[in-house]
Amino acid sequence: MIDSIMRNPFLHLRDLEDLTLDGGIHDFLPPWQKDSALHKFVRFVADDLLMSDSDGPTRVRFDSDARHPEWILPVDAAMINYGITSEPSFLIPEDPTPKVTARSTLPPQHEDPHFVENACYEHLLELRVSQAYGELLARIADEVFFVMFMNRRALANLNKFLATHVDDIDPSFLEGEDRELAALFVDEGELKRSRPPTWARRAVFYRDRGRCTNCAADLSGLVDSFPAANYDHMIPLARGGLNDVTNIQLLCERCNLRKSDKITHPSNQYRRWY
Ligand SMILES: [Zn+2]
Known part of the structure; x- marks a missing residue:
């Protein structure tokens, strides 16, 4: 996660403009905030990465029981990794849609073909407003800042992007x-x-x-x-x-x-x- 942000922070963003939309740019204007433009930017990118799953949930293996593996979301894996939580907040459910066979006469139990995606998405919406999630974004921002602050060219690119929006105000x-x-x-x-x-x-x-x-x-x-x-x-x-x-x-x-x-x-x- 950190690596992919570092390699090319602009690459993943489908909605980079969201950062500055609806007055989002206003947060950047007060001078000399210790919560720098880079901190804010990294939290935005990390949030976008953690919340977006275009092809169904990304799964991370949790327990060591090979016969009954449990799968968790990357956000839980990251929280455990940083020691913010010790247990996952959510296990990705199994897809309950019964396999359709020619002989089956029973109606399927779940009509919703996106049962798993929807369950994950609902959980993420809840998690997103939690204190632990805010702490996770802050930890990621600190870690990326530590390395990226050395790179003046990357910082200038970020500031150039933000400047195009300040310029419009x-x-x-x-x-x-x-x-x-x-x-x-x-x-x-x-x-x-x-x-x-x-x-x-x-x-x-x-x-x-x-x-x-x-x-x-x-x-x-x-x-x-x-x-x-x-x-x-x-x-x-x-x-x-x-x-x-x-x-x-x-x-x-x-x-x-x-x-x-x-x-x-x-x-x-x-x-x-x-
Ligand atoms: Zn000089």
């Missing part, structure tokens, strides 16, 4: 329904600049190893360890970029000035660990 339309959201904007499709807090500057400083991601100038000897001038919005605010820890990178002041409001590919030169 006209704050004067928001005024009536949500003054607080409208106040975050400086102009149509452009959020106000907001200084990254220390935790965000520290995280990005250590991720980028204290060097300009463009020219590798060493920024660690500066008097102020995390000067705000060295933090660049990969997707500029003027282009719908977010004030989010996943949207900033270290640049020296010279490179930052030169880049200005352009969208450039973040460097894919990663420094060796040793």
